[in-house]
Amino acid sequence: MKEQTFSKSQEGKASTIRKTFSRETCVQMTIFADPAIVWALLTRASDFPRWNSTVTSVKGAIKAGETIELKSKLDEKRTFKLKIKEFIPEKRLVWGDSQGSRVYTIDKGGGGGIIFTMSEKIGGPLFPLFARYIPPFDDSFQRFAADLKKEAESIQKAKE
Protein backbone atom coordinates (compact mmCIF):
# COMPACT_ATOMS: atom_id res chain seq x y z
CA MET A 1 0.00 0.00 0.00
CA LYS A 2 1.32 3.40 -0.91
CA GLU A 3 2.05 5.65 2.07
CA GLN A 4 1.16 9.32 2.11
CA THR A 5 2.89 12.14 3.87
CA PHE A 6 0.91 13.45 6.85
CA SER A 7 0.35 17.17 6.75
CA LYS A 8 -1.45 19.40 9.20
CA SER A 9 -0.56 22.56 7.40
CA GLN A 10 -3.72 23.14 5.41
CA GLU A 11 -6.24 24.99 7.55
CA GLY A 12 -9.51 23.09 7.71
CA LYS A 13 -8.43 20.53 5.14
CA ALA A 14 -8.31 16.94 6.38
CA SER A 15 -5.44 14.65 5.54
CA THR A 16 -5.10 10.90 5.90
CA ILE A 17 -2.12 8.62 6.32
CA ARG A 18 -2.80 5.10 5.15
CA LYS A 19 -0.60 2.26 6.34
CA THR A 20 -0.99 -1.47 6.05
CA PHE A 21 -2.30 -1.91 9.56
CA SER A 22 -3.76 1.52 10.31
CA ARG A 23 -5.28 4.68 8.96
CA GLU A 24 -5.10 8.10 10.55
CA THR A 25 -7.08 11.18 9.59
CA CYS A 26 -6.42 14.64 10.97
CA VAL A 27 -7.83 18.13 10.59
CA GLN A 28 -6.75 21.40 12.13
CA MET A 29 -8.59 24.69 12.34
CA THR A 30 -7.96 28.07 13.90
CA ILE A 31 -11.03 29.22 15.83
CA PHE A 32 -11.43 32.73 17.17
CA ALA A 33 -13.29 31.89 20.33
CA ASP A 34 -12.64 31.30 23.99
CA PRO A 35 -11.45 27.72 24.69
CA ALA A 36 -14.32 27.39 27.20
CA ILE A 37 -16.83 27.84 24.38
CA VAL A 38 -15.13 25.25 22.16
CA TRP A 39 -14.89 22.86 25.11
CA ALA A 40 -18.56 23.37 26.01
CA LEU A 41 -19.57 22.56 22.43
CA LEU A 42 -17.41 19.42 22.40
CA THR A 43 -18.68 18.07 25.70
CA ARG A 44 -22.46 18.72 25.70
CA ALA A 45 -23.61 15.45 24.17
CA SER A 46 -27.27 16.19 23.57
CA ASP A 47 -26.47 19.50 21.86
CA PHE A 48 -24.17 17.97 19.23
CA PRO A 49 -26.74 17.43 16.45
CA ARG A 50 -27.86 21.08 16.67
CA TRP A 51 -24.53 22.47 15.45
CA ASN A 52 -22.68 19.50 14.04
CA SER A 53 -23.84 18.31 10.62
CA THR A 54 -21.81 15.10 10.83
CA VAL A 55 -23.52 13.71 13.93
CA THR A 56 -27.05 12.31 14.18
CA SER A 57 -27.12 11.80 17.94
CA VAL A 58 -24.93 11.45 21.01
CA LYS A 59 -26.36 9.84 24.12
CA GLY A 60 -24.70 9.79 27.52
CA ALA A 61 -22.39 12.13 29.38
CA ILE A 62 -19.09 13.22 27.90
CA LYS A 63 -17.12 12.92 31.13
CA ALA A 64 -14.02 10.97 32.15
CA GLY A 65 -14.70 7.24 32.31
CA GLU A 66 -18.24 7.45 30.89
CA THR A 67 -19.44 5.66 27.78
CA ILE A 68 -21.39 7.43 25.06
CA GLU A 69 -23.47 6.13 22.17
CA LEU A 70 -22.81 8.04 18.99
CA LYS A 71 -24.59 7.86 15.65
CA SER A 72 -22.74 9.44 12.77
CA LYS A 73 -24.00 10.56 9.37
CA LEU A 74 -21.22 8.41 7.90
CA ASP A 75 -23.11 5.27 8.91
CA GLU A 76 -26.48 6.09 10.43
CA LYS A 77 -27.46 2.47 11.01
CA ARG A 78 -24.57 1.88 13.36
CA THR A 79 -24.33 3.02 16.96
CA PHE A 80 -20.77 3.48 18.15
CA LYS A 81 -20.24 2.75 21.85
CA LEU A 82 -17.28 4.88 22.82
CA LYS A 83 -15.46 5.27 26.08
CA ILE A 84 -14.21 8.66 27.22
CA LYS A 85 -10.55 7.87 27.69
CA GLU A 86 -9.14 11.32 28.47
CA PHE A 87 -10.89 14.46 29.65
CA ILE A 88 -8.71 17.48 30.35
CA PRO A 89 -10.99 20.53 30.35
CA GLU A 90 -10.32 23.06 27.60
CA LYS A 91 -7.27 21.08 26.43
CA ARG A 92 -7.76 17.48 25.40
CA LEU A 93 -10.58 14.99 24.91
CA VAL A 94 -10.15 11.40 23.76
CA TRP A 95 -12.88 8.87 23.09
CA GLY A 96 -12.77 5.55 21.33
CA ASP A 97 -13.21 1.81 21.29
CA SER A 98 -10.97 -1.19 20.70
CA GLN A 99 -10.45 -0.27 17.05
CA GLY A 100 -9.33 3.28 17.48
CA SER A 101 -9.39 6.61 19.25
CA ARG A 102 -10.59 10.08 18.33
CA VAL A 103 -8.42 12.82 19.85
CA TYR A 104 -9.51 16.45 20.16
CA THR A 105 -7.01 19.06 21.30
CA ILE A 106 -7.31 22.77 21.96
CA ASP A 107 -4.08 24.78 21.88
CA LYS A 108 -3.30 28.45 22.10
CA GLY A 109 -2.96 30.03 18.68
CA GLY A 110 -1.88 33.43 17.48
CA GLY A 111 -4.01 36.56 17.25
CA GLY A 112 -6.46 35.55 19.97
CA GLY A 113 -7.45 32.32 18.30
CA ILE A 114 -7.15 28.73 19.40
CA ILE A 115 -5.92 25.82 17.33
CA PHE A 116 -8.39 22.99 17.26
CA THR A 117 -7.08 19.63 16.13
CA MET A 118 -9.06 16.46 15.63
CA SER A 119 -7.49 13.18 14.68
CA GLU A 120 -8.55 9.57 14.60
CA LYS A 121 -6.40 6.52 14.21
CA ILE A 122 -7.98 3.17 13.52
CA GLY A 123 -6.14 -0.05 13.05
CA GLY A 124 -4.91 -3.37 14.37
CA PRO A 125 -3.69 -6.73 13.08
CA LEU A 126 -6.95 -7.42 11.23
CA PHE A 127 -7.25 -3.90 9.82
CA PRO A 128 -6.30 -4.93 6.24
CA LEU A 129 -9.31 -7.24 6.16
CA PHE A 130 -11.93 -4.64 7.01
CA ALA A 131 -10.23 -1.43 5.81
CA ARG A 132 -12.16 -1.37 2.56
CA TYR A 133 -15.48 -1.30 4.44
CA ILE A 134 -14.64 1.81 6.44
CA PRO A 135 -15.58 4.97 4.59
CA PRO A 136 -13.05 7.80 4.31
CA PHE A 137 -13.26 10.35 7.14
CA ASP A 138 -11.81 13.37 5.35
CA ASP A 139 -15.01 15.06 4.27
CA SER A 140 -16.71 14.40 7.61
CA PHE A 141 -13.70 15.79 9.52
CA GLN A 142 -13.65 18.94 7.43
CA ARG A 143 -17.35 19.53 8.02
CA PHE A 144 -16.98 18.85 11.75
CA ALA A 145 -14.19 21.40 12.08
CA ALA A 146 -16.00 23.97 9.93
CA ASP A 147 -19.23 23.55 11.92
CA LEU A 148 -17.35 23.91 15.20
CA LYS A 149 -15.60 27.07 14.01
CA LYS A 150 -18.85 28.62 12.77
CA GLU A 151 -20.76 27.84 15.97
CA ALA A 152 -17.99 28.82 18.41
CA GLU A 153 -17.23 32.10 16.62
CA SER A 154 -20.92 32.97 16.43
CA ILE A 155 -21.21 32.49 20.22
CA GLN A 156 -18.02 34.50 20.80
CA LYS A 157 -19.36 37.39 18.70
CA ALA A 158 -22.68 37.54 20.56
CA LYS A 159 -23.69 40.91 21.94
CA GLU A 160 -22.39 41.72 25.40
Add this chain to the structure above:
Amino acid sequence: MTASVQDAEDILQDTYIKAQAKIDTFRGDSSLKTWIFSIASNLARDLLRSKKRWPETVTDFCREETLRNRQFFQEALQIRETSPQGKFEIKEHIAFCFTCVSKSLPLEQHLALLLKEVYGFKVMEIATILNQTDAMVKYYLHVGRKKMIEIFDRRCSLINKEGICYQCTELNGIFNPKQKAEEELVKIEMARDAENKSKEELFDLRMKILQELDPFESGAAELQLHHLEHNRQVMENYLEEDQ
Protein backbone atom coordinates in the same frame (compact mmCIF):
# COMPACT_ATOMS: atom_id res chain seq x y z
CA MET B 1 -38.32 30.13 37.04
CA THR B 2 -39.80 28.00 39.83
CA ALA B 3 -43.34 27.89 38.37
CA SER B 4 -44.53 28.12 41.97
CA VAL B 5 -45.81 31.22 43.74
CA GLN B 6 -44.92 29.69 47.10
CA ASP B 7 -41.34 28.91 46.05
CA ALA B 8 -40.93 32.33 44.44
CA GLU B 9 -42.14 34.04 47.62
CA ASP B 10 -39.81 31.90 49.76
CA ILE B 11 -36.85 32.81 47.54
CA LEU B 12 -37.80 36.48 47.71
CA GLN B 13 -37.98 36.38 51.50
CA ASP B 14 -34.75 34.39 51.87
CA THR B 15 -33.02 36.80 49.49
CA TYR B 16 -34.10 39.72 51.63
CA ILE B 17 -32.90 38.01 54.82
CA LYS B 18 -29.54 37.01 53.29
CA ALA B 19 -28.96 40.41 51.73
CA GLN B 20 -29.74 42.08 55.05
CA ALA B 21 -27.36 39.76 56.91
CA LYS B 22 -24.54 40.12 54.39
CA ILE B 23 -24.85 43.74 53.41
CA ASP B 24 -21.51 44.43 55.17
CA THR B 25 -19.77 42.13 52.68
CA PHE B 26 -21.08 44.06 49.67
CA ARG B 27 -17.97 45.81 48.33
CA GLY B 28 -19.51 47.60 45.41
CA ASP B 29 -17.67 45.50 42.80
CA SER B 30 -21.02 45.17 41.05
CA SER B 31 -24.25 47.10 41.31
CA LEU B 32 -26.49 46.38 44.29
CA LYS B 33 -29.09 44.97 41.89
CA THR B 34 -26.54 42.49 40.48
CA TRP B 35 -25.46 41.51 43.98
CA ILE B 36 -29.05 40.89 45.11
CA PHE B 37 -29.82 38.91 41.95
CA SER B 38 -26.78 36.70 42.61
CA ILE B 39 -28.19 35.85 46.04
CA ALA B 40 -31.63 35.13 44.55
CA SER B 41 -30.15 33.10 41.67
CA ASN B 42 -28.12 30.98 44.08
CA LEU B 43 -31.22 30.28 46.14
CA ALA B 44 -33.16 29.35 43.00
CA ARG B 45 -30.33 27.07 41.89
CA ASP B 46 -30.22 25.39 45.30
CA LEU B 47 -33.95 24.77 45.11
CA LEU B 48 -34.05 23.54 41.52
CA ARG B 49 -30.77 21.65 41.21
CA SER B 50 -32.20 18.43 42.62
CA LYS B 51 -35.40 18.66 40.58
CA LYS B 52 -35.80 17.18 37.13
CA ARG B 53 -36.26 19.56 34.23
CA TRP B 54 -39.63 19.56 32.46
CA PRO B 55 -40.06 18.10 28.98
CA GLU B 56 -40.47 20.60 26.13
CA THR B 57 -43.89 19.02 25.44
CA VAL B 58 -45.07 20.14 28.88
CA THR B 59 -48.04 22.10 27.54
CA ASP B 60 -49.37 19.13 25.53
CA PHE B 61 -48.97 16.83 28.48
CA CYS B 62 -50.65 19.22 30.90
CA ARG B 63 -53.47 19.91 28.43
CA GLU B 64 -54.45 16.24 28.49
CA GLU B 65 -54.40 16.25 32.28
CA THR B 66 -56.38 19.48 32.39
CA LEU B 67 -59.13 18.07 30.20
CA ARG B 68 -59.51 15.22 32.69
CA ASN B 69 -59.68 17.61 35.63
CA ARG B 70 -63.15 19.09 36.11
CA GLN B 71 -62.22 20.77 39.34
CA PHE B 72 -59.51 22.77 37.57
CA PHE B 73 -62.00 24.24 35.11
CA GLN B 74 -64.56 24.97 37.81
CA GLU B 75 -61.96 26.85 39.84
CA ALA B 76 -60.67 28.66 36.76
CA LEU B 77 -64.17 29.76 35.71
CA GLN B 78 -64.84 30.92 39.28
CA ILE B 79 -61.67 33.04 39.17
CA ARG B 80 -62.69 34.32 35.73
CA GLU B 81 -66.09 35.42 37.09
CA THR B 82 -65.11 36.84 40.45
CA SER B 83 -61.47 37.96 40.55
CA PRO B 84 -60.21 41.40 39.47
CA GLN B 85 -57.18 39.47 38.21
CA GLY B 86 -59.23 36.83 36.42
CA LYS B 87 -59.21 38.09 32.83
CA PHE B 88 -57.93 35.77 30.14
CA GLU B 89 -55.55 37.48 27.74
CA ILE B 90 -53.66 35.74 24.98
CA LYS B 91 -50.45 37.68 25.61
CA GLU B 92 -50.54 36.64 29.26
CA HIS B 93 -50.83 33.06 28.10
CA ILE B 94 -47.82 33.53 25.81
CA ALA B 95 -45.80 34.49 28.89
CA PHE B 96 -47.26 31.57 30.84
CA CYS B 97 -46.32 29.24 27.99
CA PHE B 98 -42.74 30.52 28.00
CA THR B 99 -42.53 29.95 31.75
CA CYS B 100 -43.51 26.30 31.28
CA VAL B 101 -41.49 25.53 28.15
CA SER B 102 -38.31 27.27 29.36
CA LYS B 103 -38.19 24.80 32.23
CA SER B 104 -37.06 22.24 29.65
CA LEU B 105 -33.72 24.04 29.31
CA PRO B 106 -30.78 23.01 31.49
CA LEU B 107 -30.84 25.10 34.67
CA GLU B 108 -27.86 27.33 33.83
CA GLN B 109 -29.22 28.12 30.36
CA HIS B 110 -32.64 28.87 31.86
CA LEU B 111 -31.20 31.26 34.44
CA ALA B 112 -28.92 33.01 31.95
CA LEU B 113 -31.75 33.45 29.47
CA LEU B 114 -34.13 34.97 32.03
CA LEU B 115 -31.45 37.32 33.36
CA LYS B 116 -30.61 38.56 29.85
CA GLU B 117 -33.89 38.51 27.98
CA VAL B 118 -36.36 39.36 30.73
CA TYR B 119 -34.33 41.33 33.28
CA GLY B 120 -31.97 42.98 30.79
CA PHE B 121 -28.64 42.19 32.45
CA LYS B 122 -25.43 42.36 30.41
CA VAL B 123 -23.25 39.30 29.82
CA MET B 124 -20.61 40.39 32.35
CA GLU B 125 -23.28 41.07 34.97
CA ILE B 126 -24.79 37.63 34.39
CA ALA B 127 -21.30 36.16 34.71
CA THR B 128 -21.05 37.81 38.14
CA ILE B 129 -24.53 36.65 39.16
CA LEU B 130 -23.95 33.06 38.08
CA ASN B 131 -20.27 32.99 39.07
CA GLN B 132 -19.30 31.93 35.55
CA THR B 133 -16.97 33.28 32.89
CA ASP B 134 -18.30 35.64 30.21
CA ALA B 135 -17.57 32.92 27.65
CA MET B 136 -19.74 30.36 29.41
CA VAL B 137 -22.57 32.86 29.82
CA LYS B 138 -22.41 33.54 26.08
CA TYR B 139 -22.55 29.80 25.48
CA TYR B 140 -25.58 29.36 27.79
CA LEU B 141 -27.39 32.29 26.18
CA HIS B 142 -26.68 31.21 22.64
CA VAL B 143 -27.72 27.60 23.13
CA GLY B 144 -30.71 28.44 25.33
CA ARG B 145 -32.00 30.94 22.78
CA LYS B 146 -31.48 28.57 19.85
CA LYS B 147 -33.32 25.79 21.63
CA MET B 148 -36.28 27.99 22.59
CA ILE B 149 -36.50 29.47 19.09
CA GLU B 150 -36.53 25.99 17.62
CA ILE B 151 -39.18 24.70 20.06
CA PHE B 152 -41.51 27.64 19.46
CA ASP B 153 -41.01 27.55 15.71
CA ARG B 154 -41.98 23.89 15.66
CA ARG B 155 -44.86 24.20 18.10
CA CYS B 156 -46.44 27.64 18.24
CA SER B 157 -49.29 28.14 15.77
CA LEU B 158 -49.17 31.90 16.43
CA ILE B 159 -45.88 32.15 14.54
CA ASN B 160 -45.95 29.07 12.32
CA LYS B 161 -49.07 27.89 10.51
CA GLU B 162 -47.84 24.34 10.86
CA GLY B 163 -47.32 24.73 14.62
CA ILE B 164 -49.02 22.00 16.60
CA CYS B 165 -49.97 24.02 19.68
CA TYR B 166 -52.91 26.42 19.65
CA GLN B 167 -53.75 26.39 23.35
CA CYS B 168 -53.82 30.16 23.76
CA THR B 169 -56.60 30.58 21.18
CA GLU B 170 -58.34 27.46 22.46
CA LEU B 171 -58.39 28.82 26.01
CA ASN B 172 -59.45 32.23 24.72
CA GLY B 173 -62.51 30.50 23.23
CA ILE B 174 -63.33 28.99 26.61
CA PHE B 175 -62.78 32.06 28.78
CA ASN B 176 -63.80 34.76 26.28
CA PRO B 177 -66.46 33.01 24.17
CA LYS B 178 -67.81 36.21 22.63
CA GLN B 179 -64.43 37.52 21.59
CA LYS B 180 -62.82 36.60 18.29
CA ALA B 181 -59.30 35.29 18.76
CA GLU B 182 -58.23 36.79 15.40
CA GLU B 183 -59.08 40.28 16.62
CA GLU B 184 -57.04 39.73 19.77
CA LEU B 185 -54.09 38.32 17.85
CA VAL B 186 -53.91 41.41 15.65
CA LYS B 187 -53.04 43.37 18.79
CA ILE B 188 -50.01 41.15 19.44
CA GLU B 189 -47.06 42.14 17.26
CA MET B 190 -45.49 38.68 17.37
CA ALA B 191 -48.63 37.08 15.91
CA ARG B 192 -49.51 39.96 13.57
CA ASP B 193 -46.09 40.11 11.92
CA ALA B 194 -45.24 36.42 12.11
CA GLU B 195 -44.90 35.97 8.36
CA ASN B 196 -42.60 38.95 7.87
CA LYS B 197 -40.17 38.42 10.72
CA SER B 198 -37.25 36.08 11.19
CA LYS B 199 -37.30 33.42 13.91
CA GLU B 200 -34.86 35.53 15.93
CA GLU B 201 -37.05 38.62 15.69
CA LEU B 202 -40.14 36.63 16.65
CA PHE B 203 -38.32 35.35 19.72
CA ASP B 204 -37.35 38.92 20.63
CA LEU B 205 -41.01 39.95 20.32
CA ARG B 206 -41.98 37.05 22.57
CA MET B 207 -39.43 38.28 25.11
CA LYS B 208 -40.82 41.80 24.83
CA ILE B 209 -44.20 40.46 25.93
CA LEU B 210 -42.56 38.94 29.01
CA GLN B 211 -40.64 42.12 29.79
CA GLU B 212 -43.85 44.16 29.76
CA LEU B 213 -45.87 41.86 32.01
CA ASP B 214 -45.88 41.54 35.76
CA PRO B 215 -47.02 37.97 36.42
CA PHE B 216 -48.13 38.87 39.95
CA GLU B 217 -49.90 42.15 39.28
CA SER B 218 -51.50 41.92 35.85
CA GLY B 219 -55.22 41.71 35.21
CA ALA B 220 -54.83 38.02 34.42
CA ALA B 221 -52.46 37.16 37.25
CA GLU B 222 -54.75 35.01 39.39
CA LEU B 223 -56.07 33.00 36.47
CA GLN B 224 -52.61 32.36 35.01
CA LEU B 225 -51.02 31.55 38.36
CA HIS B 226 -53.83 29.08 39.06
CA HIS B 227 -53.09 27.43 35.72
CA LEU B 228 -49.35 27.46 36.42
CA GLU B 229 -49.84 25.81 39.80
CA HIS B 230 -51.91 23.11 38.10
CA ASN B 231 -49.15 22.47 35.55
CA ARG B 232 -46.51 22.39 38.27
CA GLN B 233 -48.42 19.76 40.22
CA VAL B 234 -49.03 17.69 37.09
CA MET B 235 -45.35 17.84 36.12
CA GLU B 236 -44.06 17.05 39.61
CA ASN B 237 -46.33 13.99 39.81
CA TYR B 238 -45.30 12.91 36.33
CA LEU B 239 -41.57 13.34 36.96
CA GLU B 240 -41.84 11.56 40.30
CA GLU B 241 -43.55 8.57 38.67
CA ASP B 242 -40.95 8.62 35.91
CA GLN B 243 -38.04 8.13 38.36
